[in-house]
Amino acid sequence: xxxxxxxxxxxxxxxxxxxxxxxxxxxxxxxxxxxxxxxxxxxxxxxxxxxxxxxxxxxxxxxxxxxxxxxxxxxxxxxxxxxxxxxxxxxxxxxxxxxxxxxxxxxxxxxxxxxxxxxxxxxxxxxxxxxxxxxxxxxxxxxxxxxxxxxxxxxxxxxxxxxxxxxxxxxxxxxxxxxxxxxxxxxxxxxxxxxxxxxxxxxxxxxxxxxxxxxxxxxxxxxxxxxxxxxxxxxxxxxxxxxxxxxxxxxxxxxxxxxxxxxxxxxxxxxxxxxxxxxxxxxxxxxxxxxxxxxxxxxxxxxxxxxxxxxxxxxxxxxxxxxxxxxxxxxxxxxxxxxxxxxxxxxxxxxxxxxxxxxxxxxxxxxxxxxxxxxxxxxxxxxxxxxxxxxxxxxxxxxxxxxxxxxxxxxxxxxxxxxxxxxxxxxxxxxxxxxxxxxxxxxxxxxxxxxxxxxxxxxxxxxxxxxxxx
Amino acid sequence: xxxxxxxxxxxxxxxxxxxxxxxxxxxxxxxxxxxxxxxxxxxxxxxxxxxxxxxxxxxxxxxxxxxxxxxxxxxxxxxxxxxxxxxxxxxxxxxxxxxxxxxxxxxxxxxxxxxxxxxxxxxxxxxxxxxxxxxxxxxxxxxxxxxxxxxxxxxxxxxxxxxxxxxxxxxxxxxxxxxxxxxxxxxxxxxxxxxxxxxxxxxxxxxxxxxxxxxxxxxxxxxxxxxxxxxxxxxxxxxxxxxxxxxxxxxxxxxxxxxxxxxxxxxxxxxxxxxxxxxxxxxxxxxxxxxxxxxxxxxxxxxxxxxxxxxxxxxxxxxxxxxxxxxxxxxxxxxxxxxxxxxxxxxxxxxxxxxxxxxxxxxxxxxxxxxxxxxxxxxxxxxxxxxxxxxxxxxxxxxxxxxxxxxxxxxxxxxxxxxxxxxxxxxxxxxxxxxxxxxxxxxxxxxxxxxxxxxxxxxxxxxxx
Numbered sequence: 063x064x065x066x067x068x069x070x071x072x073x074x075x076x077x078x079x080x081x082x083x084x085x086x087x088x089x090x091x092x093x094x095x096x097x098x099x100x101x102x103x104x105x106x107x108x109x110x111x112x113x114x115x116x117x118x119x120x121x122x123x124x125x126x127x128x129x130x131x132x133x134x135x136x137x138x139x140x141x142x143x144x145x146x147x148x149x150x151x152x153x154x155x156x157x158x159x160x161x162x163x164x165x166x167x168x169x170x171x172x173x174x175x176x177x178x179x180x181x182x183x184x185x186x187x188x189x190x191x192x193x194x195x196x197x198x199x200x201x202x203x204x205x206x207x208x209x210x211x212x213x214x215x216x217x218x219x220x221x222x223x224x225x226x227x228x229x230x231x232x233x234x235x236x237x238x239x240x241x242x243x244x245x246x247x248x249x250x251x252x253x254x255x256x257x258x259x260x261x262x263x264x265x266x267x268x269x270x271x272x273x274x275x276x277x278x279x280x281x282x283x284x285x286x287x288x289x290x291x292x293x294x295x296x297x298x299x300x301x302x303x304x305x306x307x308x309x310x311x312x313x314x315x316x317x318x319x320x321x322x323x324x325x326x327x328x329x330x331x332x333x334x335x336x337x338x339x340x341x342x343x344x345x346x347x348x349x350x351x352x353x354x355x356x357x358x359x360x361x362x363x364x365x366x367x368x369x370x371x372x373x374x375x376x377x378x379x380x381x382x383x384x385x386x387x388x389x390x391x392x393x394x395x396x397x398x399x400x401x402x403x404x405x406x407x408x409x410x411x412x413x414x415x416x417x418x419x420x421x422x423x424x425x426x427x428x429x430x431x432x433x434x435x436x437x438x439x440x441x442x443x444x445x446x447x448x449x450x451x452x453x454x455x456x457x458x459x460x461x462x463x464x465x466x467x468x469x470x471x472x473x474x475x476x477x478x479x480x481x482x483x484x485x486x487x488x489x490x491x492x493x494x495x496x497x498x499x500x501x502x503x504x505x506x507x508x509x510x511x512x513x514x515x516x517x518x519x520x521x522x523x524x525x526x527x528x529x530x531x532x
Numbered sequence: 533x534x535x536x537x538x539x540x541x542x543x544x545x546x547x548x549x550x551x552x553x554x555x556x557x558x559x560x561x562x563x564x565x566x567x568x569x570x571x572x573x574x575x576x577x578x579x580x581x582x583x584x585x586x587x588x589x590x591x592x593x594x595x596x597x598x599x600x601x602x603x604x605x606x607x608x609x610x611x612x613x614x615x616x617x618x619x620x621x622x623x624x625x626x627x628x629x630x631x632x633x634x635x636x637x638x639x640x641x642x643x644x645x646x647x648x649x650x651x652x653x654x655x656x657x658x659x660x661x662x663x664x665x666x667x668x669x670x671x672x673x674x675x676x677x678x679x680x681x682x683x684x685x686x687x688x689x690x691x692x693x694x695x696x697x698x699x700x701x702x703x704x705x706x707x708x709x710x711x712x713x714x715x716x717x718x719x720x721x722x723x724x725x726x727x728x729x730x731x732x733x734x735x736x737x738x739x740x741x742x743x744x745x746x747x748x749x750x751x752x753x754x755x756x757x758x759x760x761x762x763x764x765x766x767x768x769x770x771x772x773x774x775x776x777x778x779x780x781x782x783x784x785x786x787x788x789x790x791x792x793x794x795x796x797x798x799x800x801x802x803x804x805x806x807x808x809x810x811x812x813x814x815x816x817x818x819x820x821x822x823x824x825x826x827x828x829x830x831x832x833x834x835x836x837x838x839x840x841x842x843x844x845x846x847x848x849x850x851x852x853x854x855x856x857x858x859x860x861x862x863x864x865x866x867x868x869x870x871x872x873x874x875x876x877x878x879x880x881x882x883x884x885x886x887x888x889x890x891x892x893x894x895x896x897x898x899x900x901x902x903x904x905x906x907x908x909x910x911x912x913x914x915x916x917x918x919x920x921x922x923x924x925x926x927x928x929x930x931x932x933x934x935x936x937x938x939x940x941x942x943x944x945x946x947x948x949x950x951x952x953x954x955x956x957x958x959x960x961x962x963x964x965x966x967x968x969x970x971x972x973x974x975x976x977x978x979x980x981x982x983x984x985x986x987x988x989x990x991x992x993x994x995x996x997x
Binding site: 481 | 574576596610617921923928953994
């Protein structure tokens, strides 16, 4: 995608401008979207993204520029133009050291073998076959319940080729295949409509779908839509809440995980900035961010600064033991890099981001947790949410919830939102289930939208404010 | 995009026996300068990128593809992919390339006589910033000014993590096989700042931004005052008891609510069957005081636009008049499907399929004096989790909210946090109690509305009366 010679010339030029470090991120991204609607193919779209991001670091100041061109003169012009932003560069002495000799571009060690990527020409990876599989899932949704009024099935595939070069002699490439399947269901009783979806994904090619049940995916989307349709409005009050396993991990991800990323830590924008080695959570909490889980949706061979991915403990028995760090975070805080630097595409400079983040399982059964509550909420499935930087205040939508009455699961409720503060909730977790599960999503933050897995066992929080209009 | 490349793709599409072809080209250039509380600029990003997308019609089927590579080989490949993609889709006889004849184009596969149109009159020029170095110096000064002022104006500041000044230029071209070739340019500047304050163990933050076409009009003082005042108020804020309250949304929050539930005006959503208002044209859907229009040609709006993404000329359009639903947004395809008139609200990015959307919504002023409007209500200035907390199909929503509680004399009695506001948007439209007589602009510059008081929305918190 970019010759070694051109890369070296561009990096040399960056050092000549006074940069203390420079890197180049080259990306070619092919994408495929197929969507069915009520048994017909509604969309089939393809495209190719190509671009290069050049980063110059002066001390801890980051200058970043992007272009769609891989011509050497264009890249040198880009370096010149972004170096203008470093006013001090006119008096900076060029770096005396040059670029270490780079014999060749190394291919990253592939820890996640994949099959059926967008570069495959086999018949079982043809559009015809993919459409056939999607229509099967579409039909499952339609037939799941008489109240289903609309069914959709969607396939997203992506092949991302990247090459990373830096002024310390790194030249490495990687190939990332992504596949994501989603079933959507709309349920209607003639007066009201509700929508629900269920999604699975992997760092893998289309053959990944051979290992999952498309019927189960479609049925779950339909079941959720019908359950929500029949649900009552959720009451508004503070109550004990069981955060459902699997995608419930999105709360930890948003309310705590982002505050452990270098962008928040280095700017003192995290309530955990000065809490390393302190107890920040209930002692029954262990939290991990693991970029090495085989073929998991959030896994990577190397991060977008070219460092090998890793498994990182974040919280051990309630104590904060690690932050997620990229290069600039490391330079500013002194904490070691963690192979977590990620970006949506060449359009963004890299930043430490979560990969596959989960709370480790505990010892309680789900039944024990339910029976421990007289009146509360089981937040079985979650929609989205957000967290306010600086304060850790969060909000999450409960897609599917059930009230708990006298230690038993009672009626389904809809329209609930959980609000609270991440630091407080972490300390108020009183039971951790043994039913660890995970879900996939796309996380948006400073370096764009990246694939992530969230996970947790069922968790009991003694009190959360539940918003609703029942 | 070079005219020769447009012509090359359109000619190739014709040679490949497509019955219509549309090209969209978009270039975005931006400079983003940021500081993070250290008294210096810590990051600058210069972005310059372009993408071209093609939509072809062949055998009544639609094919879509895009590319960021602009060499002829890549563009040919993009077109071939679009043609191939179309083979797998069911025919949509109502989707054709037909914008052109109304706009002076030619009714054949014409490759010449492009009708050019641009909006340069709004591409505000500021000669003092023609020089790139002077511009960068000014943007740096502005960024660091905001940071230093935040610190100087409050002893409670614990961090100032995000200050930025950005320049954004977008260029857009739409060309099609009927001879349409329109281009537009847009430029704006944004300033963004926020204060995180701490008193004892309480932390509060508020972020504000302002957009303008000219750098000199970017209102830093507004950003500073809002972020400091609001953050300070949140420090003292507490929940109000759970219950039903009269609620007024700020223009900002009202705009995001309307955006959330924008499918009520979408003919595409009607076509797909999930627009809850699809059968309500000409009927009452809101309080009779409510009048909403879309004014793409309103020059005060930052989303001012002469033509839509198919090249159709824009004009202002009523959406709801005195509570009656008057129009949906149409593009050429939905208009043909519903045998209606294309009203120029096509939306399409070079990467995606044809859709519809609003441009600059404007809610007409009512009769209520602003000084009375806030009496005895909860005034909401911030909503969180907007898209996650709303179900556009059912109208149900539940969002965390911040704001102020007003007494019956129109005085603020407390600032409010840690509550949720819940309701049904479609029912809410009929539960309007009063509409203010002054129209305000949202900070994003594309939504204009007076204050509106709604009755009986549910506020949830951890306290009870």
